[in-house]
Amino acid sequence: MAKDCGKHGNDHLFRSAIACIVFLVIVVLLIVLIVFLVLRPHKPKFYLQDATVLSFNLSSPNLLSTYLQVTVSSKNPNNRVGVYYDRLDVYASYMNQQITLPSPIVPHYQGHNDVDVWSPYLRGDAVPIAPFLAAALSQDESDGYFFLWIKIDGKLRWKVGSWRSGHYHLFVNCPAYLSFDRSRSSNPSIRFQRIATCSVDI
Numbered sequence: 001m002a003k004d005c006g007k008h009g010n011d012h013l014f015r016s017a018i019a020c021i022v023f024l025v026i027v028v029l030l031i032v033l034i035v036f037l038v039l040r041p042h043k044p045k046f047y048l049q050d051a052t053v054l055s056f057n058l059s060s061p062n063l064l065s066t067y068l069q070v071t072v073s074s075k076n077p078n079n080r081v082g083v084y085y086d087r088l089d090v091y092a093s094y095m096n097q098q099i100t101l102p103s104p105i106v107p108h109y110q111g112h113n114d115v116d117v118w119s120p121y122l123r124g125d126a127v128p129i130a131p132f133l134a135a136a137l138s139q140d141e142s143d144g145y146f147f148l149w150i151k152i153d154g155k156l157r158w159k160v161g162s163w164r165s166g167h168y169h170l171f172v173n174c175p176a177y178l179s180f181d182r183s184r185s186s187n188p189s190i191r192f193q194r195i196a197t198c199s200v201d202i
Contacts, residue, residue, distance in 0.1 A: 041081040041158050044110070046198035047073045048150055048174035049117070053190040062134040063126040066092060066099050070150050071119045072174065072198075076110045082159035083110040086167065092122050092176075093149045095133055100124035102153070109159070122150075141180060145193075150174040156202070174198035 055067035076083050089102035100122040140146035152172035158165040177193040
């Protein structure tokens with residue numbers, strides 16, 4: 001009988017300990033959630049500062065070779081929330097078709113209200129494009145201007161104090177308005193027209 005009472009007491013202590021641990025975990029998670037909701041991190045802001053087209057050539061049959069350097073800046077607008085950029089891949093597209101290989105940016109941490117600037121080179125050699133895209137590009141050249149889209153695909157985490165969130169998918173889309181400079185008619189150059197604000201989805 002005494003043994004049964006001892007076993008019952010041990011079971012009660014074990015259940016109480018488990019209940020306390022679960023309660024503490026729930027309290028900690030609630031505190032983290034409340035802090036996260038109160039601080040409400042804002043999305044980082046991205047801007048396309050420049051796009052220097054070093055080579056842009058359409059050859060037969062519908063092969064596009066592109067080589068450019070872009071300058072993109074990012075600002076963390078949060079006063080108390082940091083950002084870990086764990087992966088960032090930059091590439092160019094024309095009318096929703098990717099025309100360069102992704103260029104990775106080194107993972108890094110962005111502090112409160114910090115601004116970072118990157119200037120990756122983007123390259124695509126003899127990339128096959130659809131015939132209608134080749135026709136559209138020829139028409140754009142005839143019109144004297146065209147749009148490329150500089151895109152960033154990646155993953156980020158938020159940092160509040162010593163706490164770090166899980167990964168969030170980041171997608172950035174920057175319009176690059178480019179024009180053909182025909183002052184050198186034999187070999188017209190391509191010029192970037194204006195700084196652009198990028199759309200950011202998380």
